[in-house]
Amino acid sequence: DGGITQSPKYLFRKEGQNVTLSCEQNLNHDAMYWYRQDPGQGLRLIYYSQIVNDFQKGDIAEGYSVSREKKESFPLTVTSAQKNPTAFYLCATRGRTIGNEQFFGPGTRLTVL
Amino acid sequence: QKEVEQNSGPLSVPEGAIASLNCTYSDRGSQSFFWYRQYSGKSPELIMFIYSNGDKEDGRFTAQLNKASQYVSLLIRDSQPSDSATYLCAVENAGNNRKLIWGLGTSLAVNP
Numbered sequence: 001d002g003g004i005t006q007s008p009k010y011l012f013r014k015e016g017q018n019v020t021l022s023c024e025q026n027l028n029h030d031a032m033y034w035y036r037q038d039p040g041q042g043l044r045l046i047y048y049s050q051i052v053n054d055f056q057k058g059d060i061a062e063g064y065s066v067s068r069e070k071k072e073s074f075p076l077t078v079t080s081a082q083k084n085p086t087a088f089y090l091c092a093t094r095g096r097t098i099g100n101e102q103f104f105g106p107g108t109r110l111t112v113l
Numbered sequence: 114q115k116e117v118e119q120n121s122g123p124l125s126v127p128e129g130a131i132a133s134l135n136c137t138y139s140d141r142g143s144q145s146f147f148w149y150r151q152y153s154g155k156s157p158e159l160i161m162f163i164y165s166n167g168d169k170e171d172g173r174f175t176a177q178l179n180k181a182s183q184y185v186s187l188l189i190r191d192s193q194p195s196d197s198a199t200y201l202c203a204v205e206n207a208g209n210n211r212k213l214i215w216g217l218g219t220s221l222a223v224n225p
Contacts, residue, residue, distance in 0.1 A: 031211060042201070042217040043157075050211065058212075090156055094211060101147055102203075102213060104156040 003027070004105035006091050011110045013078075013085070021076045021108045023091035031094040032074040033102065036060065036087045043090065049074055078110065086112045115140040117204050119216035127224050132189040134219050136202030139183070145205040146178055146185045150198045151218065157201055160187070192223045 045058030049068040063082025149157035202216040
């Protein structure tokens with residue numbers, strides 16, 4: 001069953017704690033992306049990776065970190081330095097198809113208590 | 114600053130009508146254009162993409178691209194209540210490391 005999985009679906013965190021969001025794909029896509037979505041706002045790019053062992057900051061990388069040790073996995077860590085982490089986090093992949101479109105996982109909703 | 118603009122809505126249409134969603138972009142070098150649908154609380158899903166000027170049809174959906182005027186639109190024919198969602202426009206510039214620039218989305222409500 002091909003696709004993108006994100007876990008957990010809902011996550012609650014206390015202030016001051018780091019938390020890691022999982023993103024796994026079996027689509028054999030090279031590029032992977034992390035977005036944040038807040039109510040009334042569009043998708044904002046946090047980090048992206050085009051190949052294994054390489055990643056770049058997006059527009060709002062402060063307070064976040066990522067790794068890309070395997071093609072299939074692109075975990076996102078939300079650190080205590082992120083001042084307002086409560087949001088809907090979306091992982092996306094992009095293969096070298098005709099459309100070059102991005103495909104999204106189901107998302108993780110993070111709430112800081 | 115490269116931008117993608119959409120009317121936030123809500124756009125309200127009766128069931129069976131044509132819904133027209135518009136998107137303008139600022140970067141003339143943009144080459145690929147995407148429409149996504151997002152239901153409340155869910156992740157975006159691709160409706161269609163378009164590269165060339167003109168129309169592209171897929172079922173009840175038609176994307177229209179006019180690069181000279183820098184806009185792309187999405188028409189939904191025979192709108193259904195299940196089409197009620199937020200529609201996101203995304204634009205890719207060829208030199209932008211395959212990143213997409215996203216609009217804020219247009220909320221569509223189809224009334225039975």
